[in-house]
Amino acid sequence: MRKYLKFSIAFLVLASVVACSKRERKAQYMPDMYVSVPYDADMEKGTTNASANLKPVAGSIARGQVPYDYADTNDGYEKAKAELKSPLAKNEANLENGKKMYGIYCATCHGKKGDGNGVLAQREKFNGIPNYKDRDINEGSIYHVIMHGKNLMGSHAGQLTNKERWQVVQYVEQLRNDLLK
Numbered sequence: 511m512r513k514y515l516k517f518s519i520a521f522l523v524l525a526s527v528v529a530c531s532k533r534e535r536k537a538q539y540m541p542d543m544y545v546s547v548p549y550d551a552d553m554e555k556g557t558t559n560a561s562a563n564l565k566p567v568a569g570s571i572a573r574g575q576v577p578y579d580y581a582d583t584n585d586g587y588e589k590a591k592a593e594l595k596s597p598l599a600k601n602e603a604n605l606e607n608g609k610k611m612y613g614i615y616c617a618t619c620h621g622k623k624g625d626g627n628g629v630l631a632q633r634e635k636f637n638g639i640p641n642y643k644d645r646d647i648n649e650g651s652i653y654h655v656i657m658h659g660k661n662l663m664g665s666h667a668g669q670l671t672n673k674e675r676w677q678v679v680q681y682v683e684q685l686r687n688d689l690l691k
C-alpha cells in the first residue's frame with residue numbers, strides 16, 4: 511500500500527512539473543487576435559490570404575449614406591435644379607436645425623442673413639460671395655451646391671448628413687425669401 515502511495519505522490523509531482531513547464535501554445539484560437547497583421551487600407555486583394563482588407567464592391571453604398579447621382583457639371587447643376595425636391599416637411603424643427611448648421615458651416619462666408627457679408631467677406635479673406643437674393647436658386651440647386659460646391663465654394667457634403675443638408679436648404683430658402691421682401 512505504501513508503495514502505491516509513494517508511487518502516486520511521485521507521479522503527481524512529476525505530472526505537475528511537466529504540466530507547468532509546458533508553456534508553449536500548440537493551437538491558437540483566432541491567432542490574428544494575438545499576432546495582428548498590419549493591413550493597408552488600400553491593399554490589393556490577394557496580398558495576404560485575409561479577406562479583411564477588401565475594397566467595397568463598386569456601386570455599394572455605405573450605411574446611412576444616400577447616393578447622389580447628379581454630376582459636378584453645369585448639366586448636373588441644371589438637372590438638380592429642375593428635378594430635385596426636398597424629402598423633408600417644412601416645419602420649425604427642420605428650420606431650427608438648419609439654422610444651427612448654417613451658423614456653423616455657412617455663415618462665416620454667407621453671413622447670418624445670407625447677404626454675403628460673413629466674417630470672411632468683411633475681413634476680405636474671401637471674395638465673390640453672393641447675396642442669396644441675387645441668385646436664381648431653388649431647393650434642388652442649393653442642395654447641389656452643398657454636395658459639389660461651386661467655383662470658389664467647396665463641397666460641404668462631408669460636414670453634413672443628408673437630412674442636415676436638406677434642413678440647411680430649407681433655412682437658406684427662408685433667408686432668401688426674407689432678403690427678397
Ligand code: HEC
Binds near residue numbers: 612618630645647
Ligand atoms: C468659404 C466660403 C463659403 C462657405 C463656407 C460657403 N459658401 Fe456658399 N458660396 C461661396 C462663394 C464664393 C459662392 C459663389 C460661387 C459662384 O457662383 O461663383 C457661393 C455660392 C453659394 C450659393 C449660390 C450658388 C448658385 O447656384 O448660384 C449657395 C446656394 C451657397 N453658396 C450655399 C452655401 C451653403 C448652404 C453653405 C454652407 C453649407 C455655404 N454656401 C458655405 C462661398 C462659401
